[in-house]
Amino acid sequence: MMKITCVLLLLSILFCGLTTWAGSPSDDGCIKKCHIIKPYVKNSDNPNLLVSKHKAQGLGCESCHERDAATVKEEEKRYKSKDYSDPIEQRQYEAEFCLKCHESYQAVAERTSHLKEEWGRNPHESHLGEIDCSECHKMHGPSKFVCAECHTANWKERLPQGWVTE
Numbered sequence: 001m002m003k004i005t006c007v008l009l010l011l012s013i014l015f016c017g018l019t020t021w022a023g024s025p026s027d028d029g030c031i032k033k034c035h036i037i038k039p040y041v042k043n044s045d046n047p048n049l050l051v052s053k054h055k056a057q058g059l060g061c062e063s064c065h066e067r068d069a070a071t072v073k074e075e076e077k078r079y080k081s082k083d084y085s086d087p088i089e090q091r092q093y094e095a096e097f098c099l100k101c102h103e104s105y106q107a108v109a110e111r112t113s114h115l116k117e118e119w120g121r122n123p124h125e126s127h128l129g130e131i132d133c134s135e136c137h138k139m140h141g142p143s144k145f146v147c148a149e150c151h152t153a154n155w156k157e158r159l160p161q162g163w164v165t166e
Contacts, residue, residue: 037088040140048162051139064093064139090141098133105130119158123147 041061044051054063067075078084095105102108109124116122123136126147136146148155148165155165 040088043140046162048142048160049140050137050143054139064097065091090138092134093132094134095130095132098137102133120153121147 040051043049044055046052099105105124109122112122112124116125123145131146135144137143142162142164145155145159145163145165159165
């Protein structure tokens with residue numbers, strides 16, 4: 001009975017450790033479990049993408065991609081049966097999700113106030129109001145400067161490298 005208890009305890013510790021380890025983009029635990037996310041983990045080192053800025057702050061995949069036991073089970077089932085999209089569907093987040101870490105629209109506007117001087121305006125003080133962050137900001141791909149859809153200027157020279165206007 002003692003051997004079985006010890007084995008179960010060790011297996012539980014091992015499982016919990018591997019599950020935690022698989023959540024960090026700084027290692028390849030996620031890749032070992034699921035090849036389809038290789039491009040996303042590889043992109044985490046691209047300085048032109050937001051994912052690299054989050055990674056530099058010590059945030060792992062599961063900071064945004066929460067995985068409870070039911071989600072893990074469903075993902076594993078879909079992966080084994082090859083019932084998944086490739087590439088993975090782009091996930092859309094409402095602003096409230098981003099603001100859990102980034103505080104408020106006002107706080108973001110204050111942190112980006114330097115853009116008013118650099119670009120002539122701060123896009124976080126928009127006449128559009130409080131739009132979802134994902135309208136412009138893309139985590140694993142180029143972010144899109146939505147203001148350029150209506151406002152013409154030489155945006156490509158002003159925007160950070162990696163941003164698109166179309």
